[in-house]
Amino acid sequence: MPLLNVCGLTKRFGGLVANNEIDLEVPQGSLFAVIGPNGAGKTTFFSMISGFLGSTSGSIEFDGRDVTRVRQDQIAAMGLVRTFQLVQLFKGMSVIENVEVGCHLATRGGVAASLLRPAWFRKQEIEVRERAHELLDFVGLGSQAEQDAELLPYGQQRLLEVARALASKPKLLLLDEPAAGLNTQETESLARIIQKINAQGTTVLLIEHDVGLVTRIAHRIAVLDFGRKIAEGTPDEIKAHPEVIAAYLGVEEENA
Amino acid sequence: MTSLSITSPKPAARAARARLDWFQIGLLAVCGLLTTGALIYGGYLLTVFQLAMIYGIFCIGLNFFMGYTGQASFGQNAFACIGGYGSAILCVQYGWEPALALIASMVVAGVAALLIGYPTLRLRGHYLAMATFSLGLITYDISIQWTSLTQGYMGYAGIPPLGIAGFEIESERWKLVALAALLGFAFWISQRMRDSRFGRGLRAISGSENGAAALGIRVPRFKLIAFVIAALYASAAGSLFAHTVGFISPEVFGPQMAIITFTMLYVGGVGTMIGPIVGAIVASVLPEIFRSVGKFQDIAYAVVLLGMLIYAPKGLSSLGKLFRPRKKEEA
Amino acid sequence: MPSVVELVQSLVNGIGIGLIYGLIAIGFCVIYNASGIVNFAQGVFVMLGGMFAHTILTHYGLPIWLSAVLATILVAGVGVLVQIFVINPMWRRNAPLFAIILATLAVQLLIEQVVILTLGDQPRTYPEFTSGGPLKIGPIAVGYQLFWVLGCGAVMVFSLQQFFNRTRMGRALRACAQNREAAALLGVPVERMLIVAFALSSGLGAAAGILITPTQYTAYMVGGPFGINGFIAAIIGGFGSPPAALIGGIFLGVIQSEAIVFFGAGFKNIISLTLLLVVLLLFPNGLFGGLTKRA
């Protein structure tokens, strides 16, 4: 059974059809990528899966449960956690605090616990901090833990967002254009991190503009164009797919 | 705890605890010194600082909602009004113990905040600000009009001072000591909530609602809880005002209160830990400094306030950041 | 149950005061749309308009139309000063929006106190622009000043629309409204646009004050209530176009009037504010749509 099963997902904004009847199956443990040129509807697609946007029609099934009309935070609680194309860091908090927020789902305790601070809660707080340090080390931000998150350079902000999402121990990690705005070197280290995450058992669904990155690391790729899925397959199949080359790669080379 | 097998050097195993920079510690020390000075000097400075402590408690609550959670409320005076009149009515009409009346009023204010906040907190930005401001105005008008309950503009007199089990705090000095202790307690509580899973969630919402929701934080619920907390603080402040001064009337909890506390919060630094306390004390002491200039008092106050807002737009307690050597940006 | 005559009369009166709220509301919108700032000192411009017009009228004996024009220009000048000396420095320092709002409140306090010291604290009023009246339509009385308010309001809304749609500067202002960063990138001088916005909105506020003084009075403290009502009107109108704000104002004025008829003056604000809350909850972007802005 696939971890994520999207069936006939459609989104209309007024007369504009942003996503049209998209079907997608993301198997457990895979590193799956969705690519497409700008305006192909990738981010809309993503927003619907993560519960951020309601869909016009179609269904989304995650981990065996229908999540089509489920709130964003509940979807996250089920283990489907996303990052954003425009980084959504928590301003006014330090780097490590950002990751600690990520531990929200993996921990418990509300106002009463924070006031009374029972033993389990104190222990949990210590564990949260440890884990946050581990994750920062994992993405290579260990030395900036106490810095204001806002002050990080852009590339590191993206890594921080990945670390934050990981903190919630997702089953499926949605990465929305994680390499956007990164230089080659940063993209390289990001690719390694994504592969590592996947290797440790987290399913990754990646939306990406950078075809080079995707074809190198993804197990399977789906291509969107004008809101429709025009192709799906292994990187090699996609690279050879005539429609993809016409619709997407051609354009990409022109731009480059 | 580790589903990911990540190897890393063991960091110091301590739970997160917010730290103040030296500038902030200095500010806090100055505030403490000023309060101690007032305590020793006595006289009307006791009253000025009593009110500052009460406003400080109010602002700590407001900071929860406006600072940590990043939402706007101009209507917390409504809850102070509930607290003040709750205390006045329960003590004067029904002869309750002040401490008991204070807690009972807080419960009422909390429930009111829950009921009002549930529909209102869907709004954002200026609309939320206006909606809450209307709540304050509505409560103000009700406190004027509902004379059978509140006695309208005549106000409530003869409210007993704070005390426990028949022992009343009569001396102005001891009142200030008690209020300072309560402020400290209120601050301690707020710190405990801030440095925890719950508090981090609030601050995440302030940073990015979408980001917070994507990490599983139930944003509307967290906002509502923060609103209720702010209301509880405001109600306590209202009750304390009633017990400290012994008299309340609608003007006490009018829109002016919303503006004053808002000023305090921004002068001190919204979203910072000590901002509410620093702001409450500075904004209470400032007019006293200008008292000697007579009819120019308000002008001087307005000019200084504008100066602070222009040159320290993030509040006094954030000024320290300007002088901290900026860390290397690239690792 | 109030009679029909009473209802119609209160409706007319409500429209009269509502038009003034509307004019103030437009002032709020012009600044808000160009900068995202809510200028709570807007009410003070209303007060200054009346005060300046009265001073020019009585001390220098100029005709009313000239006094009105001069007062409007003077108040616009004050608005520009506020922008240059208070708003702009904060804007450049990236001050939080609510800190700027607080600063506008401090400006209000400052201006009020300066007015007390220079012009005094007594109430002033001057005759209606056209003497005589009211116009009697059956049992309904309509003061001549209402027509002045209506006429001036219509002219102002129309010329604002023309300004925003037809002139280069107006379009630049609208560009700022839609996206400040983008406008700046396109070479629109955003800070200068803000000066224009402040001049416009303070001038509008002054006009409202000049128009309303004959039917009531002006004194240093009238700014606060006018500001609040104007802001409510702006919210009902949705912070969008000038006509929407004007309609929001009329709506508010009429609601307040009818609230007095049905519940008494004590409940006027309670009713109108409760209504505002309902509007906000049902139509979070104002009754008349308006720009859907991010929080």
Place this chain on the structure above:
Amino acid sequence: MGSRKGLIIVTLLALMPALPALAQETIKIGSSLGLTGYGSATDGHWRDGLAVAIEAVNKQGGVLGKKLELVTEDNKSTPQQAVVVYRKMMSEDKVVAFDSGCISAGNFAAASFVAKAKLPMFLCSILPRQPEEIKWAFQFLPPPKYEVDTRYQYLKDKTEIRKVGILSDPSPYSMLMRGLAEKGAEEFGIKVVASETYQQDDADFSVQIGRINAAGAEAIIMLGQGNAVVTVANNIRSLGLTRMLMLGSINELDILQAAGKVLGEQYLFPSPLIQIAADDISVITDQKARAAAEPFVKAMKDKYGRTDNAQASRAWDSIMMMAAAMKKANSTEGEAVRTAFEQLGRYDGAGASYEFTAEQHIGITANPYVIAWVKDGKLVLRK
């Protein structure tokens, strides 16, 4: 840098106590006034009256060999600020008595600790209500009944009008008057056909006036001081109610004139004779009253030019009576002054005649008002 800012604050604060620490050569009278906010119109005049009275007393050698000194503080028309300034005047200035303005709530808020400190408070406002506090407070405001009755009496004696509408604000003084006006109308053969309310900062009263007119009233009894009366006058004119009489409350001269300019003879109001006497002292026919009024009117004119004497005259009287009580008690100690004050007996002042006793802390026991109107910018008696 940080410590510099702190240092400035500390220094400034250290200076504060030094300011009032001048020698205690004078007898200090404190006054909490709403110089900004809604009380500003009234309390400014109260302060002026206090100031000229104290100058006059000092010119005659002061009290008990010492000069009087007036300490005024602005309470911004709010109770919380009033508490602060009352305390300030008690602890810093060591005032021996208070003579405060019209902000009732502010005076109420301070009454409990002023009473505890055993300091007499002379008030332009109404009295607080706790028995302990009333003991120390003396009201120089005429009881509201006089204001109401004067208007009804005028309607009964001089006009055919028998149906009136009431327009009142929710301030304590107006609320008291409204109760009296609604109950007392019958006594004068007058019927209250409408009773409307307003809020002081409302911008328009056409609706209320329209309703009063619709109810068949021929006169509006407006209860409430302040600028609102100007709006009411303008509204009456805009509504074309050329036959509607408006009987306003006592008010400040500026406000009376502004409203009078709009409505002319249609606008009548109760006024203490002394207010009219500012323009023409001959209106005071009673010799004793005239003798009391003359030095006051002269002092005001010398110091401020053309003045509003309604509030100021009673402020003047309160200081004169306070000085008399201090002389009688041969002390400035609160308890002694209070007792002496209660035994002063009848006192004919510039603003009214007073009779305070231990039981009677509302001193004005005879109606001081006449009905007046504004003619060519001057107040004149309505014959």
